Amino acid sequence: MHDRITRKLTTILAADAEQFSAAMTTDEVGTYTELQSARDVFFKLIERHGGRVANTAGDGLIADFPSVVEAVQCAIEVQQELAAKDSALSFRIGVNLGDVICDGEDLIGEGVNLAARLQTMAEPGGVLISQQVYDHVKNKLSIGFEYLGDRRPRNLPEDVAVYRISLGAPRPSRASHPRSSAQVWSDPDPFADAPQRDYGLTDDAEDPEEVPLRGLDRLVGRRLPLSKRSKTLVLVAAGLFVIDLASGRGIWAHWPLLVIAMVIGLRDGPRLLGRTEFRGIPVKLCVIAAFLLLVNLFSWQGVMWSLWPIGGMAAYSLLKRRWSEAE
Secondary structure, eight states, rough: OOOOOOOEEEEEEEETTHHHHHHHOHHHHHHHHHHHHHHHHHHHHHHTTOEEEEEOOEEEEEEEEEEHHHHHHHHHHHHHHHHTOOOOOOEEEEEEEEEEETTEEEEEEHHHHHHHHHHHSTTTTTTEEEEEHHHHTTTTSOOOEEEEEEETTTTTOOOEEEEOOOOOOOOOOOTOOGGGGSSSSSSSSGGGGGGSSOOOOOOOEOOTTTTTHHHHHHHHHSSSSHHHHHHHHHHHHHHHHHHHHOOOOOTTHHHHHHHHHHHHHHHHHHHTOOOOOGGGHHHHHHHHHHHHHHHHHHHHHHHHHTTTHHHHHHHHHHHHHHHHHHH
């Protein structure tokens, strides 16, 4: 008879050192000393914030916290203290809230894997968090967040919303030249090439779009829950509206503005609603329905033709839900 599996809902912090193997090749003793010093910082702050170290495989670390806020605060303080110490090792940190299996002192499960995937995508010295973590801390910590978009991690069934915590400019590691860093978000699915080790530990990465889009974040708002591409579309829409007003040749900008609004809604609708349960097909159908209704009104010729496709989409959504419940 199998023993009963013990599970718990917890906040997982996954951390890993950048280019640790390369640094060990160059200076084994010095790098090991730096690792021990960095671990002391992790252990001290994890304990201070009520967390527990679950695993310290290689140069990585997995910890869990009963409080989401304390886990994020711990991640921030770790990066700040390591930066202040001018450590030769830089760490990436991912934080996720999820249900996990307790395997003795260790943790196993999708919640841990997602935290590790977030860690692999973080910048050296940076912190990435999941949607669940963001929902818990967005109004409780005086820090900035940047929405990086939805991504589909390998071997996970759904897209994952990713947020970056604003800690200032990322600190390049001494272990590698900044120009040698891989581009994190240049690939449409950056998680696709993530390694399949249990805790997802990889080499360094940085976001090449960070510098040119800082001004864009200031104009549109860093706290506005839109992806970078959607923020760009907002500026394009504003430019079209200004051109329309200045041209004085009749109103025409509402057509491209409608298309831009639909694209933004399809990409970032869940973030705009602020409710993760609205993610997926229903919110997309609502966005398309609103688009069709507005097109119908702007081109009004006495017929409410948009009700037919909207009714069809509503029926599809209802039937799909009933089929899912029946299964």
